[in-house]
Amino acid sequence: MVSMNVGLTDEQRALKAGVAEIGKRYPGEYWRQLDQERAYPEAFVAELTRAGYLAALIPQEYGGAGLGILEGGLILETINAGGGNAAACHAQMYIMGTVLRHGSEAQKRRYLPKIATGELRLQAFGVTEPNSGSDTTKLQTTALRQGDRYIVNGQKIFISRVLQTDLMLLLARTTPVDQVKRKTDGLSVFLFDLRQAQGLEVRPLRLMMNHSTSALFFDNMEIPAESLIGEEGRGFAYILDGMNAERILVASDSLGDGRWFVEKAVAYSNQRVVFGRPIGTNQGVQFPIAKAHMAVEAAELMRNKAGALFDAGQPCGAEANMAKYLAAEAAWEAANACIDCHGGYGFAEEYDVERKFREARVYKTAPINQNLVMAYVAEHVLGLPRSY
Numbered sequence: 549m550v551s552m553n554v555g556l557t558d559e560q561r562a563l564k565a566g567v568a569e570i571g572k573r574y575p576g577e578y579w580r581q582l583d584q585e586r587a588y589p590e591a592f593v594a595e596l597t598r599a600g601y602l603a604a605l606i607p608q609e610y611g612g613a614g615l616g617i618l619e620g621g622l623i624l625e626t627i628n629a630g631g632g633n634a635a636a637c638h639a640q641m642y643i644m645g646t647v648l649r650h651g652s653e654a655q656k657r658r659y660l661p662k663i664a665t666g667e668l669r670l671q672a673f674g675v676t677e678p679n680s681g682s683d684t685t686k687l688q689t690t691a692l693r694q695g696d697r698y699i700v701n702g703q704k705i706f707i708s709r710v711l712q713t714d715l716m717l718l719l720a721r722t723t724p725v726d727q728v729k730r731k732t733d734g735l736s737v738f739l740f741d742l743r744q745a746q747g748l749e750v751r752p753l754r755l756m757m758n759h760s761t762s763a764l765f766f767d768n769m770e771i772p773a774e775s776l777i778g779e780e781g782r783g784f785a786y787i788l789d790g791m792n793a794e795r796i797l798v799a800s801d802s803l804g805d806g807r808w809f810v811e812k813a814v815a816y817s818n819q820r821v822v823f824g825r826p827i828g829t830n831q832g833v834q835f836p837i838a839k840a841h842m843a844v845e846a847a848e849l850m851r852n853k854a855g856a857l858f859d860a861g862q863p864c865g866a867e868a869n870m871a872k873y874l875a876a877e878a879a880w881e882a883a884n885a886c887i888d889c890h891g892g893y894g895f896a897e898e899y900d901v902e903r904k905f906r907e908a909r910v911y912k913t914a915p916i917n918q919n920l921v922m923a924y925v926a927e928h929v930l931g932l933p934r935s936y
């Protein structure tokens with residue numbers, strides 16, 4: 549049986565306090581300015597890396613802290629709860645899991661210690677394509693072996709932090725879909741150095757929020773054959789393996805957002821006086837905030853359950869998916885309660901509410917949309933027929 553703590557250990561509290569301390573040096577003005585310029589939070593990510601937080605999940609033998617997924621989640625949650633945006637760096641925590649679980653010892657020794665010190669960044673993960681979307685097995689980017697190299701051709705869309713990373717993890721088809729038994733076969737994962745990539749065009753996309761996201765075009769891009777992670781053709785399974793970690797960590801981003809919105813809403817509703825009394829006196833104002841708080845608390849329990857199972861090496865697909873769903877919904881509920889109680893000020897940039905509102909919304913859509921999480925629960929947890 550896996551046991552789950554209610555509340556945090558002293559070590560976990562200290563971890564959060566350390567991250568919060570760094571967060572205080574990067575206040576709303578810092579994130580607001582970056583948001584306006586659509587610029588990457590270089591200074592923040594560099595400080596977080598120097599302090600070792602982005603190497604939390606890398607085992608100690610490779611230079612990391614060797615902490616569990618829950619601790620990784622607490623780091624991300626604390627960043628967002630302090631008003632920052634962990635999306636700038638969260639992917640490193642889950643991408644490196646694929647290298648750790650399926651990479652060769654040589655690949656692990658070559659990359660993980662340098663990722664741990666910050667000498668190398670692994671922040672980009674290329675899966676989504678314009679013509680396949682959520683239907684990953686239909687992706688059309690190909691990587692064909694020629695001697696000691698793979699030649700990559702195709703397109704990716706919405707790939708984040710490509711211009712801010714050194715290394716990238718890429719999913720591409722190595723065997724045409726009509727030559728494999730199952731459509732999930734014939735896909736492979738590569739880890740390669742973007743700085744040496746010839747034949748790759750990166751077109752940044754301006755999105756609703758500051759997310760450093762680009763469209764990629766591969767035109768006979770050559771990568772060394774040793775970029776392959778694990779066995780050729782087994783890449784889909786490797787990516788699926790990393791999904792639970794991704795869901796738990798992204799749920800943590802949302803929990804932090806939810807906490808920030810609730811705190812901000814409470815503070816504002818207590819001090820804003822209209823009709824001769826604080827607006828928070830009105831149940832019409834306080835109930836949505838109270839409801840959002842309860843949703844965040846409940847989602848946190850599911851995130852903690854998923855984290856406890858993950859760290860114990862137990863199956864946790866259902867819990868990780870449910871945590872991602874519940875946390876994204878809770879954050880969105882809190883975002884709406886917060887913008888509503890702020891009236892017109894919720895839309896004014898200097899309050900940060902509108903920025904966080906935009907940032908929180910993405911987790912209902914990415915890295916997986918809520919409909920597909922519900923389809924997973926319906927099929928794999930409840931035993932209903934597959935819907936797609």
Ligand SMILES: Cc1cc2nc3c(=O)[nH]c(=O)nc-3n(C[C@H](O)[C@H](O)[C@H](O)COP(=O)(O)OP(=O)(O)OC[C@H]3O[C@@H](n4cnc5c(N)ncnc54)[C@H](O)[C@@H]3O)c2cc1C
Nearest residue numbers: 673674675676681682706707708759914915916917919936
């Ligand atoms: C800010 C941002 C950053 C991103 N970063 C990355 C990244 O770094 N790497 C990467 O690989 N991808 C990234 N993505 C892509 C993201 O993972 C996809 O956008 C997401 O998985 C949905 O794919 P899609 O946009 O093609 O939507 P589609 O697959 O076209 O789906 C559109 C909508 O249709 C509905 N839908 C589709 N299929 C079904 C179904 N079977 N049942 C019910 N409803 C369905 C859903 O509501 C869905 O939202 C990012 C996206 C965003 C917005």
